[in-house]
Amino acid sequence: MSKNMVADHAIRPVENDTIFTISAKASEAVEKYGPDKVINSSMGVLLEDNGDFVAFKSVYDYLESLEAPKIAAYASIEGDKDFLKAVKKACFKDHMPNAYIEAVATPGGSGAIHHSVFNYTNIGDTVITSSLYWDPYNTICLESGRKLDTYNMFNENGGLDIDAFKEKFNYYLTKQKRLLTIFNTPAHNPTGYSVSDEEWDEILVVLKEAAKDKDNKIIVLVDIAYIDFCDEKFNRRKFMEKFAGLDENILILIAFSASKGYTMYGLRNGALLCVTSKEEIAKEFFYTNLHSNRGTWSNGTKGAMRVLTDIINDENLGNNFIKERDHYVKMLRRRADVFLQKSEEVGLKLYPYKDGFFVCIPCKDPAKAADLLMEENVFVIPLQTGLRFALCAVGEEKCALAPKIIKEVLSKWDE
CATH class of the missing domain: 3.40.640.10 (Type I PLP-dependent aspartate aminotransferase-like (Major domain))
Incomplete structure (x- = not known):
């Protein structure tokens, strides 16, 4: 007879979500060493170069203007x-x-x-x-x-x-x-x-x-x-x-x-x-x-x-929104361009990148690599065959620094 109170199909590993666990460790590092010393690429959310959370003004100003029934009903x-x-x-x-x-x-x-x-x-x-x-x-x-x-x-x-x-x-x-x-x-x-x-x-x-x-x-x-x-x-x-x-x-x-x-x-x-x-x-x-x-x-x-x-x-709301979002699309592209350029300069291999929030670095042992990078205050997410780096959450200056650090860590053991 099963000792579990949950049904058989609901038995799950006793573990936390990897992304949120690593994000919490990154936050601890920021508290300990300061934000300038930490590269936190763990979460897939858009942040300003200074680390501030991006919430489109065009979206939230309009949300705040709505009458209560249009929100609460x-x-x-x-x-x-x-x-x-x-x-x-x-x-x-x-x-x-x-x-x-x-x-x-x-x-x-x-x-x-x-x-x-x-x-x-x-x-x-x-x-x-x-x-x-x-x-x-x-x-x-x-x-x-x-x-x-x-x-x-x-x-x-x-x-x-x-x-x-x-x-x-x-x-x-x-x-x-x-x-x-x-x-x-x-x-x-x-x-x-x-x-x-x-x-x-x-x-x-x-x-x-x-x-x-x-x-x-x-x-x-x-x-x-x-x-x-x-x-x-x-x-x-x-x-x-x-x-x-x-x-x-x-x-x-x-x-x-x-x-x-x-x-x-x-x-x-x-x-x-x-x-x-x-x-x-x-x-x-x-x-x-x-x-x-x-x-x-x-x-x-x-x-x-x-x-x-x-x-x-x-039309007016839409134009304001598109203008604001385009600003951040361009910001994200700049980060991607500098990360790709610096990766090429230091010889860091990447999976093919075209668009979006993330780049991914091939790696033999992603979990081990992520742990070693945490020791350098670089926080990435280990996946099936690589490391996910969230361009969306890392400012352009740190996107320029990260490839060299990652390459140096991987070169020690992942050849």
Whole structure:
């Protein structure tokens, strides 16, 4: 007989979240040595060069101006109607595919990922993603009684390893006939890689070939949490148009998060969207996920929905917001450029970076490397095969210093 009070499926390791644990150690180091002596790249939140938290004035001034009922009242379970219209605009902008599209509100991108796993796979199924990934994907799968498997992320040319994806994708379709694949792009967490339009064409060839077997249920979740910190000149949303005209047994899901693009981390605002060629499947999506909302968090944060809705629909509010966000997109790009330049100068290898909050350093023993770097007051996050450095949280001057310190530590033992 089990000695545990929790049910068998709920037994978990006695350990804390790695990111929050390392962040707490970084805070202790700041208290002990002072902020100038510490490089804290642990948390995926946007900070000023001086370490101050970035909360967009355009967002929070408007939130504070709202009357209490627009914040305190219950939102609709599926998300307020005007929010759902606005979030489609926020997600696709000028690249909305010619397809049936529905949306439901979720508490950030995490809620969207939860619903995707829970509602589009069966208990015991395996979900696949790339070999470098945001660790809560695995946690969400385990919580839902699913498993996560990975394929090699990068080929020898520094692009997405389409062959590795195809092999793993086809393998699992022969075993379970229903398969959810997660792509975190553009601005992948943890590498900063963005899947190119040409690579999307190759992915879609794989999907379409598998869809010829009508018994296959093919679900692709695109986690776009960091898309709004991609420089607009790169046109990182264009790939979304490719989701038009797909076979009925291919369903595209998109996890939209306002946490990053709108600095609403604690307001828990986001949505799960679907793209399908069949109206009936879009309707099924809407009501399935509406019921899941009711059965988990009931409804979302009304004030956050109101702010996003009005920023999208009000030209003056929207222009102020875009101007402010563009300032920080440029700041992030400067940090990335200096980190990449200094890494090249000292010979520090990086996984391919294109956009976003993070860069990732290949490493044989990430946990050991992270511990050694903590001794140098450099705080990074150990992942599957590398170290995540959060450009978003580190000022430009320290982004210039960090590569040399990391290279020196790794060179002592990780050759």
